[in-house]
Amino acid sequence: MDYRKELLYQKIARDIEAQILSGTLKLGDKLPSVRALKNVYKVSINTVKQAFLTLEAESMIESKPRTGFYVSKTSQRRLDLPSVGRLQAGNQEAQPLDLIDKVFNTLKDRSITQFSLGVPAPSMLPIATLNKGIVNVLKRLPDGGTAYDAPQGSLALRRTLAKWSLDNGGPYTEDDFVITTGAMNAIYNCLLAVTKPGDTIAIETPVYFGTIQIAQSLGLKVLEIPSHPITGIDLSALEKVLTKINVCCFTTNFSNPMGSLMPEESKKKLVEMLTEANIPLIEDDLYGNLYFGKERPKPCKYFDKEGIVMWCSSVSKTLAPGYRVGWVVAGKFKEKIIRQKLLQMISTPVLYQEVVADFMEHGRFDFHLRTLRNTLRYNCRHYQDAIADYFPANTKISQPQGGFVLWLELDERLDTEKIFDKAIKYNISFAPGRMFTLEDRYTNCMRLNYALEWSDKLRFDLKILGQLVKDEVNALNKGSEFG
Amino acid sequence: MDYRKELLYQKIARDIEAQILSGTLKLGDKLPSVRALKNVYKVSINTVKQAFLTLEAESMIESKPRTGFYVSKTSQRRLDLPSVGRLQAGNQEAQPLDLIDKVFNTLKDRSITQFSLGVPAPSMLPIATLNKGIVNVLKRLPDGGTAYDAPQGSLALRRTLAKWSLDNGGPYTEDDFVITTGAMNAIYNCLLAVTKPGDTIAIETPVYFGTIQIAQSLGLKVLEIPSHPITGIDLSALEKVLTKINVCCFTTNFSNPMGSLMPEESKKKLVEMLTEANIPLIEDDLYGNLYFGKERPKPCKYFDKEGIVMWCSSVSKTLAPGYRVGWVVAGKFKEKIIRQKLLQMISTPVLYQEVVADFMEHGRFDFHLRTLRNTLRYNCRHYQDAIADYFPANTKISQPQGGFVLWLELDERLDTEKIFDKAIKYNISFAPGRMFTLEDRYTNCMRLNYALEWSDKLRFDLKILGQLVKDEVNALNKGSEFG
Numbered sequence: 001m002d003y004r005k006e007l008l009y010q011k012i013a014r015d016i017e018a019q020i021l022s023g024t025l026k027l028g029d030k031l032p033s034v035r036a037l038k039n040v041y042k043v044s045i046n047t048v049k050q051a052f053l054t055l056e057a058e059s060m061i062e063s064k065p066r067t068g069f070y071v072s073k074t075s076q077r078r079l080d081l082p083s084v085g086r087l088q089a090g091n092q093e094a095q096p097l098d099l100i101d102k103v104f105n106t107l108k109d110r111s112i113t114q115f116s117l118g119v120p121a122p123s124m125l126p127i128a129t130l131n132k133g134i135v136n137v138l139k140r141l142p143d144g145g146t147a148y149d150a151p152q153g154s155l156a157l158r159r160t161l162a163k164w165s166l167d168n169g170g171p172y173t174e175d176d177f178v179i180t181t182g183a184m185n186a187i188y189n190c191l192l193a194v195t196k197p198g199d200t201i202a203i204e205t206p207v208y209f210g211t212i213q214i215a216q217s218l219g220l221k222v223l224e225i226p227s228h229p230i231t232g233i234d235l236s237a238l239e240k241v242l243t244k245i246n247v248c249c250f251t252t253n254f255s256n257p258m259g260s261l262m263p264e265e266s267k268k269k270l271v272e273m274l275t276e277a278n279i280p281l282i283e284d285d286l287y288g289n290l291y292f293g294k295e296r297p298k299p300c301k302y303f304d305k306e307g308i309v310m311w312c313s314s315v316s317k318t319l320a321p322g323y324r325v326g327w328v329v330a331g332k333f334k335e336k337i338i339r340q341k342l343l344q345m346i347s348t349p350v351l352y353q354e355v356v357a358d359f360m361e362h363g364r365f366d367f368h369l370r371t372l373r374n375t376l377r378y379n380c381r382h383y384q385d386a387i388a389d390y391f392p393a394n395t396k397i398s399q400p401q402g403g404f405v406l407w408l409e410l411d412e413r414l415d416t417e418k419i420f421d422k423a424i425k426y427n428i429s430f431a432p433g434r435m436f437t438l439e440d441r442y443t444n445c446m447r448l449n450y451a452l453e454w455s456d457k458l459r460f461d462l463k464i465l466g467q468l469v470k471d472e473v474n475a476l477n478k479g480s481e482f483g
Numbered sequence: 484m485d486y487r488k489e490l491l492y493q494k495i496a497r498d499i500e501a502q503i504l505s506g507t508l509k510l511g512d513k514l515p516s517v518r519a520l521k522n523v524y525k526v527s528i529n530t531v532k533q534a535f536l537t538l539e540a541e542s543m544i545e546s547k548p549r550t551g552f553y554v555s556k557t558s559q560r561r562l563d564l565p566s567v568g569r570l571q572a573g574n575q576e577a578q579p580l581d582l583i584d585k586v587f588n589t590l591k592d593r594s595i596t597q598f599s600l601g602v603p604a605p606s607m608l609p610i611a612t613l614n615k616g617i618v619n620v621l622k623r624l625p626d627g628g629t630a631y632d633a634p635q636g637s638l639a640l641r642r643t644l645a646k647w648s649l650d651n652g653g654p655y656t657e658d659d660f661v662i663t664t665g666a667m668n669a670i671y672n673c674l675l676a677v678t679k680p681g682d683t684i685a686i687e688t689p690v691y692f693g694t695i696q697i698a699q700s701l702g703l704k705v706l707e708i709p710s711h712p713i714t715g716i717d718l719s720a721l722e723k724v725l726t727k728i729n730v731c732c733f734t735t736n737f738s739n740p741m742g743s744l745m746p747e748e749s750k751k752k753l754v755e756m757l758t759e760a761n762i763p764l765i766e767d768d769l770y771g772n773l774y775f776g777k778e779r780p781k782p783c784k785y786f787d788k789e790g791i792v793m794w795c796s797s798v799s800k801t802l803a804p805g806y807r808v809g810w811v812v813a814g815k816f817k818e819k820i821i822r823q824k825l826l827q828m829i830s831t832p833v834l835y836q837e838v839v840a841d842f843m844e845h846g847r848f849d850f851h852l853r854t855l856r857n858t859l860r861y862n863c864r865h866y867q868d869a870i871a872d873y874f875p876a877n878t879k880i881s882q883p884q885g886g887f888v889l890w891l892e893l894d895e896r897l898d899t900e901k902i903f904d905k906a907i908k909y910n911i912s913f914a915p916g917r918m919f920t921l922e923d924r925y926t927n928c929m930r931l932n933y934a935l936e937w938s939d940k941l942r943f944d945l946k947i948l949g950q951l952v953k954d955e956v957n958a959l960n961k962g963s964e965f966g
Contacts, residue, residue: 144614146803181828320629345664
């Protein structure tokens with residue numbers, strides 16, 4: 001495939017999409033002709049047609065025979081955004097461990113539609129290429145990887161990451177990276193390096209439950225900071241509690257479960273605020289490469305002058321969760337983290353590190369990411385359409401700008417754990433909202449993974465899920481009529 | 484190779500060796516004839532000859548032309564055993580981190596003779612077979628290992644370990660094992676599960692410095708319990724401080740650096756004592772398969788009725804340190820350890836786990852271990868002979884009954900860190916004794932790894948090392964003459 005050509009039609013499609021989303025092009029407007037765009041972009045007719053076909057496949061535009069393309073009805077349909085959670089520290093309930101276990105236990109069953117999954121479906125991962133990479137790397141690996149690796153991690157991988165960081169928040173050198181057993185392990189070690197039991201950690205809300213579990217296992221108090229579905233962490237809310245906190249851990253690019261993206265200005269301000277208060281920031285940037293916009297968003301690390309930001313990521317959301325290859329650029333905490341890793345496990349296995357390095361070289365990673373991002377963007381729109389079609393009209397839905405999870409807020413009387421118990425009987429699993437907080441809230445929310453192969457079956461499963469929600473609402477309404 | 488035949492000649496060699504070591508056969512005694520032994524053991528003449536050749540290669544016996552085999556002079560030569568360390572809690576100094584770093588930094592340089600190494604030399608590992616295993620396992624692994632493994636670890640590996648445990652301390656089921664990132668990671672998680680900062684841990688002395696580092700990183704106070712070079716932990720010393728300690732961590736089979744082996748009776752008594760006091764025991768059994776005796780020694784876990792023993796091991800000392808595959812049978816602490824692993828790293832990479840399982844099946848592991856044990860036993864004797872030849876006569880030396888490290892105690896005025904600095908100029912590295920304690924002691928000791936390919940070069944390096952020690956002693960003697 002010609003990389004450049006692919007990029008051009010995507011760029012054109014994105015430009016048109018941006019005009020539709022911003023309202024410049026409105027419902028029913030006719031798009032410029034193929035010939036006109038060909039001249040504007042100085043590309044072939046086929047490239048413009050390809051852009052139109054992409055937008056049509058995403059239901060953004062529709063063709064009318066013999067007249068051209070028009071902005072479609074679907075493109076305009078929008079459910080409301082979910083609400084912003086309140087700052088509610090103090091009255092903390094326990095983590096819903098039984099609920100988390102219940103959802104986890106469904107993950108191994110391949111007959112279940114895994115809307116609850118936290119990683120892309122295997123069909124979206126470049127498994128055959130990675131397997132070839134294992135065989136190739138094995139041939140050149142001294143001692144076949146039986147020897148301990150350097151505690152800091154494979155030099156080949158750290159070099160590759162350093163090169164890649166040039167365009168993505170760096171530039172950093174191979175010496176700045178420490179390889180970890182996935183991003184979770186990076187976060188665990190960052191927290192271990194900068195906190196002591198009794199300290200307070202600030203996280204966004206709703207938040208990935210794993211972060212809460214790590215924090216609690218280290219004896220930390222958790223403060224859930226309100227986060228906007230589009231722009232992420234509410235900086236003024238954070239500022240109010242700044243004197244109470246010892247460390248922050250935020251997913252600045254496409255938070256999980258909300259999909260929010262902090263604007264660059266907010267990131268810069270956040271880093272300045274924390275630098276002044278001398279509070280370390282653990283930046284969980286594991287979704288950063290799965291952006292739907294024009295370019296990879298910068299991490300907070302980009303604005304970090306004093307080395308207070310620990311920039312964590314991994315290949316778990318893009319290549320191979322099972323490889324357990326993650327890393328951190330840990331600023332002034334680097335040496336401490338290397339020493340912790342040394343005594344916890346000496347080193348990480350070298351083979352997978354070198355396979356990832358091999359994959360990242362020669363443009364394979366970029367190509368894979370481009371394909372994956374397109375698929376996710378396309379899937380996201382299909383989910384949003386299906387949910388608008390099949391769920392109650394008062395359903396609120398996130399507008400992720402990257403990543404692969406959607407957050408739904410339903411009628412406030414609903415309990416999504418009850419809906420989960422019903423859905424699982426239809427072989428459908430999702431992540432109930434209560435999992436994503438320590439407080440008694442989000443019980444009417446759910447998280448859906450859209451990194452699953454889009455199909456009629458998947459649409460039908462969303463229809464069933466929507467129907468289960470509607471049934472529940474009807475039952476409640478009937479109950480209140482008779483009550 | 485015929486497994487059974489190999490076993491027979493080894494058994495005969497061991498029987499004769501035992502008679503020599505116990506003094507039944509003395510210096511100059513003539514051994515029974517080949518024909519006589521052939522009838523006793525009901526084996527072929529070649530099998531008996533093979534046994535004699537083995538003993539001759541180990542310098543235990545020597546042949547005299549036309550008369551037969553005799554107990555050799557070498558077999559009788561013995562340096563004294565090292566002293567037993569005293570109980571010295573309270574006046575703890577810091578760990579010698581600079582020294583440890585200095586020694587670690589020499590490990591990557593392949594031009595240096597690595598007497599300091601903590602693992603077998605690559606030439607002793609079955610690398611080609613393991614590499615083939617990787618390619619084979621990859622073919623049948625669903626998703627090529629890109630999916631998360633179960634937090635408890637690969638079912639295939641846990642099943643294989645359960646089968647193997649039948650003869651080795653078990654029987655346990657696949658459900659009893661938790662896979663970890665090497666034995667260090669198992670110990671880290673065991674300590675995390677049963678201690679809180681400020682607690683006290685009892686360890687043997689001298690002890691592997693990694694254990695001290697883990698304990699200190701968790702905020703534990705360390706109590707070094709005297710340990711005998713042959714029989715390990717001094718139970719009466721331990722009993723005296725039992726009320727002060729919260730957890731024990733002992734290497735009961737071939738301790739590092741001393742090579743001691745706790746007798747079965749002591750193990751039983753230790754478990755009873757700790758069960759009654761409700762003190763968990765972390766048993767670091769990573770050398771257990773490298774026994775020089777007739778059979779694999781049982782772990783303390785074998786005597787554990789209440790689930791207080793956490794039995795840890797790995798393949799790092801026998802197959803592939805870099806794979807980072809270890810495990811623990813954690814008794815009543817199992818669930819806690821699985822949960823900790825889940826939040827620290829979700830899972831361990833599945834490929835290496837399955838490769839180890841594959842290797843352990845079909846007798847490959849047993850065969851490899853048998854070969855490795857023979858090589859180590861042979862090397863150990865060569866080292867002991869060379870040290871008796873080249874080191875000062877007052878050198879004390881351990882008599883390891885398994886594993887692959889020797890512990891030397893030199894003239895008490897010597898500082899082995901100074902000797903290290905000189906030896907490294909001759910491209911010789913070893914582990915100075917001060918690394919193996921928190922106290923100010925063992926500064927006149929050193930640990931040598933004998934899992935290196937035996938050769939004239941290696942003998943010559945031991946000669947150089949001995950000469951450096953002698954030079955140091957001479958300089959001190961001269962100093963005191965003039966002082």
